[in-house]
Amino acid sequence: MSSLKIDVIKDKILSENYFVLRNITYDLTRGSGEVVRHKREVYDRGNGATILLYNRERRSVVLTRQFRVATWVNGNADGMLIESCAGLLDADAPEACARKEAIEETGFEVGEVTKLFELYMSPGGVTELIHFFMAEYSEATRVNAGGGVDDEDIDVLELPFEKALAMVRSGEIRDGKTVILLQHLQLLGMMD
């Protein structure tokens, strides 16, 4: 399908309490001249960065575990979710955000960081673009105990890489960005 012409008819903010929920009405014009009108809700929570910490010698990864209310209201019985370290960009550049979140959430200050890709996580209605990174960690680069800032209460999990992959298969790990990162590490043969 070729590109469409987009004309915004109406752009209304439904909520801007913390993040922004908008209702956008727009016309899409096809090459043939046919026009279709859509009305769609779009949730803007900003963009984010996530980073998978791995250690090739120990064949291990560092993940986090925290309460996620959005999963609790949608079938996750205790609301706890295992995830790769991640944060909202706020005013930071993506790599700076990834480094900062690694220190705050896991306690590890990482050296060289590899950018992998930028992915839209839920394009049907959420604007969020997440920047994906990976970096080697070691006990020598630990600067604090992790756990997050303010009211964040984050457990730090250091797991054998094979165990993390088994937890994806069993459904114990069911966060999209985390599965993508673990499988990408496997795809790259980083832990072979």
Ligand SMILES: Nc1nc2c(ncn2[C@@H]2O[C@H](COP(=O)(O)OP(=O)(O)O[C@H]3O[C@H](CO)[C@@H](O)[C@H](O)[C@@H]3O)[C@@H](O)[C@H]2O)c(=O)[nH]1
């Ligand atoms: N008051 C208030 N605080 C909020 C709200 N939503 C989030 N926060 C606070 O905002 C902070 C966000 O923490 P970060 O570590 O920066 O972000 P994150 O929640 O881990 O988000 C990351 O992972 C998400 C899930 O995969 C991603 O969606 C996001 O882009 C980012 O990568 C937390 O302290 C949280 O309490 C809200 O509605 N109200």
Ligand SMILES: [Mg+2]
């Ligand atoms: Mg976070």
